Structure formats: structure tokens, C-alpha cells
Amino acid sequence: MTIRKTLARLALAAAAGALTLPAWGEESGWAQLNMPQGVTDISRKIYALHMEIFWVCVVIGVVVFGAMIWSMIAFRKSKGAVADTTLVHNTQVEVVWTVIPVIILVAMAVPAARTLIEIEDTTRTGLNIKVTGFQWGWEYDYLDQGVTYFSHLDRASDAARELGSGVDPTTVPHYLLNVDHPLVVPNGVKVRLLITGADVIHSWWVKDLGVKKDAIPGFINEAWFKVDDGWTGLLRGNCAELCGRDHGFMPIVVDVRSRADFDTWLKNTAAEQKQAASPGASAPTGPLPNATAPAAAAPATRAPATATATVAAAG
């Protein structure tokens, strides 16, 4: 009786907990259970494939388990059922149950292969960015513009995650999902990523872009995305390869801007970095070139203070 009471109480508590779950990311409710549709043509094609195959699985599951359960109940021994052997080694039946799965597999493979080929097509890109994963953060290198900077977990999350910090993580906006310097990209432009690792294997994963690629030391993996024309905003992602102690503390933020905004940002950042690197510039640990800029613009426009110092501090 007491066990039953305890179980009932636990079930009630679990139900109450499920109803009051905090919102995670942009999605809420049932959308959290499914993969997102994303903001690129490819991410929507991946979603469509996922749904198509999901429904194929549902139909097969219902038909197979339905027939199985019905047979077990309707033709049980206690009802006096006798095994029917007409289907054993029946050529017609064997042809049918071979041909139907082949048709289903081909119907799934054709659109999947088409999308895969498109995902691998990294030609005709408008912007090339090298992405290097390291313990623990990301380095973004705009190859043709000479802009390079490091992206780390934001300070608020970093402070709250310390043992005994006294900070309630639920009070930190986008806890463990925010960075100091997001990857800034324009919309409507095909962006090619050259992904590699500096120490161990990481994986650059932003679900809304439909990109998840391993960052392997000594190898360069390619990926690309083209955010819908006119879409602006922040996208969040994570390292998707268990890479060590702080694997959970190297999020990814992608700041998608209009073409004009992006060009301005790139020009300013390139100028700031050039100035910081020139002889006679202030010491690397000094204030950032545009530290007085409005707070709203700060995260993306700040030049990376010097990467080596920051990386060393992070380890």
C-alpha cells in the first residue's frame, strides 16, 4: 500500500514537473520534440526528409504490430486455433514481401541522395570562413578579408557555472548558450565553412543551418549554408563531439545580418584589427578599440582582443 502511494505521488510530481518545464531555446511545447525546420533551403529539405521517413516508419509500425497483435489475440491456442502453413515457402508471398520493402527503400533513398549531393556542393560560394574548434571555444577566420577572432562562452554563463558561484543559472539569459563574439554572417549569401580542430575532435553544429561537421585536427571538412534572404537574427548551436572537460561550455552563436550590415561590420572589424596589429598600438590586453560603442552593438562589433591571451586564460 505504501509503495503504491509513493508511486502515485511520484507520478503526480512527474506530471506537475512536465507541465512546468522551462522553455528551452526558441521552440516550445511539442515543437521541442521534433527537429527544427531551420532558416535555409537545405535545413527545410532535411526536415522534409525526416518527416517523410518518420511517417513511413509510423505506417510500417502500425501495420506490422497491428497484424501481429491481432493474430496473437484472434488465433490463440486456447481458442482452438491450428497453425496455418499455406504461407510457408509460398513463392508469391515471398515475392510480395521482398518487392514492397525494395520500393519503400528506393522511395526513401532517391530524395535522400539528392539532398546529400546538394549538401556536399560547396562550389560558387560568396564567403569563406575557416572554423577551428579548440579546448574550449571556436576561432573564426574570414579567409579573404583578413578578419580573425575567437568565440568563447559569455562571461555571465562562465561566472554562474563556477562551483559555489552563488549565481542561480536560471537567472542568466541563454545560460551556456551565449558567447562573447558570435560568428557574423550575411543572409542570402552562400557561406562556405572550412572546419578543423586545433587539439582534439570537436563538431560544429547549428541545427537551424542544417550544418553539423566534425572539426578534426589535421583535416579540413567543408560545409555550407545560405540563410534565407531577408532573415536576420541569432542562431544557437553547440559542440557535438565529446571533446573533454568543458565540452558543454563551448556554445556557438551565429549572428545573421543583412548584406549591408554585414559589410559595415566586416569593414569596421578589419580596420580595428589592422590598427590593433600595427606597431605602436596599445597592448593587447588593453581596452578594445570600440569599447565605448553602444552595448547592443558591442558583442559583434568588438574586435577580438587578442586571441592568444584569451585562449590561455580559458584553459
Ligand SMILES: [Cu+2]
Ligand atoms: Cu568541443
